[in-house]
Amino acid sequence: MPLLKKHLKYLISLTHNLKPVIMVGQNGITENILKELEIALDFHELVKIKIAGEEAAGK
Template identity: 80%
Template structure:
């Protein structure tokens, strides 16, 4: 289910205080990175990711790969920082506004 505008706005306010949980280096997206992303999304629901890369094209391809493999919603993309959200169905931590 896609997030509504007011829900995205709420998540963006929560994003400001977050530190990056996952750092993607020169090796790009590896299986270990994807496993860590799954664990982080299950535990935190809202995850900030820092991407090291020299050009925008490689950074954009990494972002696209992370979004597709994690089935998460993009909350924010600023430069080389990406924030993803995926609700934990069993134990949700973040209460999204209804209206």
């Protein structure tokens, strides 16, 4: 079931105070990143992901 826009905005607002739990580097999303993401989601439910070289305008 897709998220409603209102619910998505709410979830994004919750992440403003979170520090990134997952860091994606130059190699992109690898099998190890996916495993770590699964573990992080089990533990935190909501995680923030930082992508290397991410520009504010590119979000």
